[in-house]
Amino acid sequence: MKMNYYKDNWALDVSECPCDVHFVDYLRSRAVRGKAVFHFGTGSHHVVAVENAKQRKPNHVLGVTASKEEYESYIDLVVSKPALANTYKAMFVDIYTLEPKLLPEFDVVSLFHLGEFHDPVRQKYAPLDDRKLLALMVRKTRPGGRVAFYRGSNGWRKSEPIVESFLKRGTLTKPETYKSLLICRRPGR
Numbered sequence: 001m002k003m004n005y006y007k008d009n010w011a012l013d014v015s016e017c018p019c020d021v022h023f024v025d026y027l028r029s030r031a032v033r034g035k036a037v038f039h040f041g042t043g044s045h046h047v048v049a050v051e052n053a054k055q056r057k058p059n060h061v062l063g064v065t066a067s068k069e070e071y072e073s074y075i076d077l078v079v080s081k082p083a084l085a086n087t088y089k090a091m092f093v094d095i096y097t098l099e100p101k102l103l104p105e106f107d108v109v110s111l112f113h114l115g116e117f118h119d120p121v122r123q124k125y126a127p128l129d130d131r132k133l134l135a136l137m138v139r140k141t142r143p144g145g146r147v148a149f150y151r152g153s154n155g156w157r158k159s160e161p162i163v164e165s166f167l168k169r170g171t172l173t174k175p176e177t178y179k180s181l182l183i184c185r186r187p188g189r
Contacts, residue, residue, distance in 0.1 A: 001124065001125060003066075003125075004066070004096075004117065004123045004126075005067065009120075011044055011045055011157075012045035012047055016154075017152070018152070019110075019112045019150035019152065019153070019180055019181065020047045020048050021047060022179040022181050023039075023110055023112075024048055025178075025179065026148070026179070026181060026183065027059065027108070028055075031056070032059065033056070033057040033059060033182055034057045034059065034110060034124045034153045035053060035059045035060070036062075036106045036108075037059045037061045037101065037108045037109075038062050038108070038110065038140070039064070039110045040063075040111050040112060041113045042063035042065045042071075042074060043065075043070060044069060046063070046066075046077055046090070048063065048110075049061050049087070049088035049090075051135045052087060053084050053088065059087065059107075061087060062087045062091065062106075063090040063091070064090070064091050064092075064093050064095055065090060066092070067093075068089075068092065069149070071092040074090035093111070094123065095117070095128075095133060096117075096126035096128040097126050097127065097128070098133070103136075103140050104140070106142065107142055108141075108145060108146045108147075109138075110149075111137060112132065112150035113150070114133065114153070114163075115155025115162075117155075118133075127179055130162055131189075134147075134163070135158075135166075136185055138171055142188075143187065144186065144187075145185070146184070146185055147172060147183070147186065148183045150180055150181060151182050166184075170187060171186075172184035172185065172186065173185050173186075173187050
């Protein structure tokens with residue numbers, strides 16, 4: 001059995017998928033600076049990290065991708081712009097295999113592609129599904145921190161009921177829409 005990985009890469013196409021640009025705008029509009037950010041789906045453009053590095057007090061971004069091409073573009077990016085590596089790390093991983101003991105706490109988590117990639121047949125090796133992944137990332141979000149979702153994702157129909165169940169239970173609170181995004185809070189602070 002091979003790893004379930006994305007056999008392509010995503011170049012920036014705001015007309016089709018504006019979530020990363022909207023996320024950058026959101027972070028700027030809310031003056032989120034110097035925070036720990038988890039970002040699911042780097043794209044080969046790495047716009048979240050590139051724009052973040054332009055800030056006076058940048059965030060520290062851990063991006064994850066299951067695309068070999070996107071990961072190779074990260075390597076090329078930090079080789080050509082090594083200072084970017086001070087605030088941005090990307091990891092090639094099947095997100096459904098994340099190990100809680102290896103993850104720090106985050107202030108902001110983006111799960112824009114929740115619901116898009118889990119395949120129980122092809123990922124029998126993976127201990128997480130979409131619900132368990134969201135539960136893990138909520139636990140890894142600091143109290144009062146934010147968890148962001150992309151409502152235009154092709155996985156939103158699958159992930160929206162999961163998100164709604166977390167809101168109903170109070171595991172997530174204070175839903176806020178910002179352009180194409182839904183941003184929730186982890187209760188606390």
